[in-house]
Amino acid sequence: MVVISQNPTMKMEKIRDDIELPIINLCNRSEAMKEMVKACEEYGFFKVINHGVPQGIISQVEEEARGFFAKPGPEKMRAGPPYGCKNIGLQGDVGEVEYLILQTNSPFIIPTDESNKFRSAINAYVEAVRKLACDILDLLVEGVCGSEGGSALSRLMRDSENDSILRLNHYPAGEVSKIGFGEHTDPQIITLLRSNGVEGLQISVQDGLWVPVNPYPDSAFCVNVGDILRVMTNGRFVSVKHRVAVQAYESRMSIAYFVAPALHATVSCLPGLGLPLYRSFTWGEYKQAVYTGRLADTRLNLFALPSHHNL
Numbered sequence: 001m002v003v004i005s006q007n008p009t010m011k012m013e014k015i016r017d018d019i020e021l022p023i024i025n026l027c028n029r030s031e032a033m034k035e036m037v038k039a040c041e042e043y044g045f046f047k048v049i050n051h052g053v054p055q056g057i058i059s060q061v062e063e064e065a066r067g068f069f070a071k072p073g074p075e076k077m078r079a080g081p082p083y084g085c086k087n088i089g090l091q092g093d094v095g096e097v098e099y100l101i102l103q104t105n106s107p108f109i110i111p112t113d114e115s116n117k118f119r120s121a122i123n124a125y126v127e128a129v130r131k132l133a134c135d136i137l138d139l140l141v142e143g144v145c146g147s148e149g150g151s152a153l154s155r156l157m158r159d160s161e162n163d164s165i166l167r168l169n170h171y172p173a174g175e176v177s178k179i180g181f182g183e184h185t186d187p188q189i190i191t192l193l194r195s196n197g198v199e200g201l202q203i204s205v206q207d208g209l210w211v212p213v214n215p216y217p218d219s220a221f222c223v224n225v226g227d228i229l230r231v232m233t234n235g236r237f238v239s240v241k242h243r244v245a246v247q248a249y250e251s252r253m254s255i256a257y258f259v260a261p262a263l264h265a266t267v268s269c270l271p272g273l274g275l276p277l278y279r280s281f282t283w284g285e286y287k288q289a290v291y292t293g294r295l296a297d298t299r300l301n302l303f304a305l306p307s308h309h310n311l
Ligand SMILES: O=C(O)CCC(=O)C(=O)O
Pocket: 167, 169, 181, 186, 193, 195, 201, 242, 243, 244, 253, 254, 256
């Protein structure tokens, strides 16, 4: 039986701080392609610099987000969805985090945003990170399938009904033993993450061994493989568990852009990558499995094909 603790604390697991994620320079595309593929196989995480998202657009959205999270609790609560606090998902998972979740593909409102400045900043940000995500996905497909791969991944996010979301997280400074965001894999295709320079993110390179991801260089985006990309690369890329630890003296803020297909889109292994490890499913079906499971579940197991299939 799983016991739900109201304030989860970090178990005393080992931390390894001698692993640095690769920092990939997008200016050199053929090098970047190889390095990204290697990083996706090894860690499921990497950082990109010279990514083409203007610093002004990033600063604007970070400033607006800071302003929003600094509002008094009751005011934010009154905003209702898209605002949330402590609860993560629908199955009782909690963390020391407050957040805004915005569907990027349909008009949204932030009820406290009377002047619409926040909304404009977010729209500009989403447009810029969308381009970056397309670019990264095209390079990854080429790296894995060669030029025949074409735009097999980026076309999923170009679909006018794509289900991509933007999530702004704020972790107030507090007791370091507390969990801001419990361990999980991101279910989507890929995630582009920005942080305000405060540490806290950790990735699980193997069971019980956590690697802190430092927030440097300042200009970088952290990119990670989601479960869908794992399925589409037939397990060659790994969607790695990660979590966020509360920091003692400073609040962490992060902005995650999760690239997802349309709900009706079929997810299956890209051609030429061997016998599929997972059965095909729609993104809607997978999302349902995410909603009905706990944050830390390895939901892809539900879609794994029996091993005799691969003999
Ligand atoms: O805040 C972070 O750095 C990571 C948050 C995260 O993993 C998520 O929102 O899925």
